[in-house]
Amino acid sequence: xxxxxxxxxxxxxxxxxxxxxxxxxxxxxxxxxxxxxxxxxxxxxxxxxxxxxxxxxxxxxxxxxxxxxxxxxxxxxxxxxxxxxxxxxxxxxxxxxxxxxxxxxxxxxxxxxxxxxxxxxxxxxxxxxxxxxxxxxxxxxxxxxxxxxxxxxxxxxxxxxxxxxxxxxxxxxxxxxxxxxxxxxxxxxxxxxxxxxxxxxxxxxxxxxxxxxxxxxxxxxxxxxxxxxxxxxxxxxxxxxxxxxxxxxxxxxxxxxxxxxxxxxxxxxxxxxxxxxxxxxxxxxxxxxxxxxxxxxxxxxxxxxx
Amino acid sequence: xxxxxxxxxxxxxxxxxxxxxxxxxxxxxxxxxxxxxxxxxxxxxxxxxxxxxxxxxxxxxxxxxxxxxxxxxxxxxxxxxxxxxxxxxxxxxxxxxxxxxxxxxxxxxxxxxxxxxxxxxxxxxxxxxxxxxxxxxxxxxxxxxxxxxxxxxxxxxxxxxxxxxxxxxxxxxxxxxxxxxxxxxxxxxxxxxxxxxxxxxxxxxxxxxxxxxxxxxxxxxxxxxxxxxxxxxxxxxxxxxxxxxxxxxxxxxxxxxxxxxxxxxxxxxxxxxxxxxxxxxxxxxxxxxxxxxxxxxxxxxxxxxx
Numbered sequence: 001x002x003x004x005x006x007x008x009x010x011x012x013x014x015x016x017x018x019x020x021x022x023x024x025x026x027x028x029x030x031x032x033x034x035x036x037x038x039x040x041x042x043x044x045x046x047x048x049x050x051x052x053x054x055x056x057x058x059x060x061x062x063x064x065x066x067x068x069x070x071x072x073x074x075x076x077x078x079x080x081x082x083x084x085x086x087x088x089x090x091x092x093x094x095x096x097x098x099x100x101x102x103x104x105x106x107x108x109x110x111x112x113x114x115x116x117x118x119x120x121x122x123x124x125x126x127x128x129x130x131x132x133x134x135x136x137x138x139x140x141x142x143x144x145x146x147x148x149x150x151x152x153x154x155x156x157x158x159x160x161x162x163x164x165x166x167x168x169x170x171x172x173x174x175x176x177x178x179x180x181x182x183x184x185x186x187x188x189x190x191x192x193x194x195x196x197x198x199x200x201x202x203x204x205x206x207x208x209x210x211x212x213x214x215x216x217x218x219x220x221x222x223x224x225x226x227x228x229x230x231x232x233x234x235x236x237x238x239x240x241x242x243x244x245x246x247x248x249x250x251x252x253x254x255x256x257x258x259x260x261x262x263x264x265x266x267x268x269x270x271x272x273x274x275x276x277x278x279x280x281x282x283x284x285x286x287x288x289x290x291x292x293x294x295x296x297x298x299x300x301x302x303x304x305x306x
Numbered sequence: 307x308x309x310x311x312x313x314x315x316x317x318x319x320x321x322x323x324x325x326x327x328x329x330x331x332x333x334x335x336x337x338x339x340x341x342x343x344x345x346x347x348x349x350x351x352x353x354x355x356x357x358x359x360x361x362x363x364x365x366x367x368x369x370x371x372x373x374x375x376x377x378x379x380x381x382x383x384x385x386x387x388x389x390x391x392x393x394x395x396x397x398x399x400x401x402x403x404x405x406x407x408x409x410x411x412x413x414x415x416x417x418x419x420x421x422x423x424x425x426x427x428x429x430x431x432x433x434x435x436x437x438x439x440x441x442x443x444x445x446x447x448x449x450x451x452x453x454x455x456x457x458x459x460x461x462x463x464x465x466x467x468x469x470x471x472x473x474x475x476x477x478x479x480x481x482x483x484x485x486x487x488x489x490x491x492x493x494x495x496x497x498x499x500x501x502x503x504x505x506x507x508x509x510x511x512x513x514x515x516x517x518x519x520x521x522x523x524x525x526x527x528x529x530x531x532x533x534x535x536x537x538x539x540x541x542x543x544x545x546x547x548x549x550x551x552x553x554x555x556x557x558x559x560x561x562x563x564x565x566x567x568x569x570x571x572x573x574x575x576x577x578x579x580x581x582x583x584x585x586x587x588x589x590x591x592x593x594x595x596x597x598x599x600x601x602x603x604x605x606x607x608x609x610x611x612x
Binding site: 032036125127128129130131132133134135136137154155158159162163165184185187188189190191192274 | 338342431433434435436437438439440441442443460461464465468469471490491493494495496497498580
């Protein structure tokens with residue numbers, strides 16, 4: 001159905017087609033109108049719809065989100081869009097890895113029904129001027145180093161929610177602050193969407209899966225293990241009853257500082273929902289970090305209810 | 307159906323009930339969940355839904371919006387909410403006139419199906435922290451004198467759109483910049499809602515209908531006619547071929563300045579969609595003004611395609 005529209009006015013900036021591999025049919029489009037049309041058709045049939053928003057270069061972490069969405073919804077849309085407005089001026093927008101062909105294979109194998117892969121021009125008109133902004137929840141942790149990041153995230157996710165109108169949307173706990181920000185946005189703006197947070201997926205040696213891991217050379221890849229080692233150590237301390245934030249965080253920092261290639265951006269303990277700093281672990285606790293390994297900024301965290 | 311929920315946890319902050327006058331049935335609720343439930347039931351039945359967002363104290367201007375919504379949709383929701391976050395610190399939030407009983411009568415007579423009349427606590431949690439902000443379109447005209455106004459408008463309208471999920475929403479051209487801001491928000495955030503702008507409704511002597519007209523004493527009420535007189539004069543000049551903004555605006559200003567009780571906030575000519583100032587009338591042109599009559603700030607405008 002999408003191919004018919006290829007001759008239309010958007011043909012230059014988007015694309016649409018049907019991917020057939022192994023007899024399974026999955027559609028891909030770059031056009032907002034096509035997504036809307038397809039989702040409305042599904043709605044008319046009484047089907048539920050799940051959305052997995054991604055920036056592409058999909059890995060096992062994304063796959064776990066898609067798997068869960070496929071299990072919980074009749075139809076699943078994966079958005080695959082490197083959102084320019086969530087990158088700061090000196091960040092890695094241009095370098096961010098892309099591989100749409102590999103993404104298509106992963107989505108098809110996971111059982112997704114539609115990939116939305118727009119060009120930036122389809123999402124942002126030249127005179128685009130509306131943003132969703134958040135106070136407080138977006139200000140600590142990553143919000144300190146990346147002051148415009150969550151404004152870009154909220155805006156694009158709000159747009160994706162309006163385009164796809166899903167029943168449920170799936171986000172990884174790897175980006176724990178992003179998950180808190182999205183939950184808060186959905187609550188504050190009365191969006192009728194269930195936000196599903198999914199556990200961090202790790203490499204066999206512990207490193208949290210991330211599209212940015214591809215930036216690491218061999219030596220850095222080894223050095224990057226300090227993040228997960230610090231996470232596991234902090235988790236262990238809390239399991240053993242330690243509640244003092246300074247005690248836990250200083251031991252975690254020591255692990256990271258022992259690695260010459262690592263430079264800490266932050267290692268902090270906050271409430272997992274409000275992202276307010278905690279001096280003592282209480283309630284649903286997020287212990288999160290951002291660490292530069294060489295020039296690559298990686299994040300990791302654990303959430304524990306105490 | 308709503309009355310059953312009165313015993314629930316929201317009973318203290320909202321209210322729900324059925325208004326029966328003259329055999330016609332119209333529901334009123336203060337609860338987001340009740341609105342959602344009702345609208346979902348209508349959707350299930352395949353009915354279209356129109357929304358008329360208001361701050362209450364309804365007059366013939368609002369009635370013209372409801373009439374149009376009733377004519378174009380199977381069901382009509384009127385929201386009746388004095389939105390605190392669109393008032394500045396020294397503005398008239400507390401003084402803003404309210405009369406829900408009269409509003410109910412007008413809505414019933416106009417054929418609305420549901421009034422949403424929430425308390426501020428139902429709309430804004432104590433830790434509310436998400437806002438929809440706009441650049442450019444919201445910055446000129448009223449945005450200069452009321453720098454946080456359109457942020458409050460965009461945020462509440464975004465919430466109302468998510469709560470009601472209407473097919474169409476109706477706004478008066480009296481608030482011309484608000485209409486431009488809402489249209490831009492809907493376009494930028496990909497909301498699947500048709501925005502319908504409706505003409506200004508005037509008193510017999512020309513004064514644009516406004517809930518704020520109630521602030522005027524007899525002498526001020528007479529003085530307030532300088533707004534519509536200036537509007538009609540500017541309109542006449544443009545009809546007669548005048549295109550130079552300065553020429554048109556200076557004559558309009560003269561009319562207003564002749565009235566001792568009037569103090570100009572602005573009289574300007576802009577593009578009606580982008581709200582960019584124009585030196586020469588071209589395209590869809592908005593000529594707009596805000597004028598204090600005593601302490602009451604009134605607005606008026608005309609839009610002409612040239």
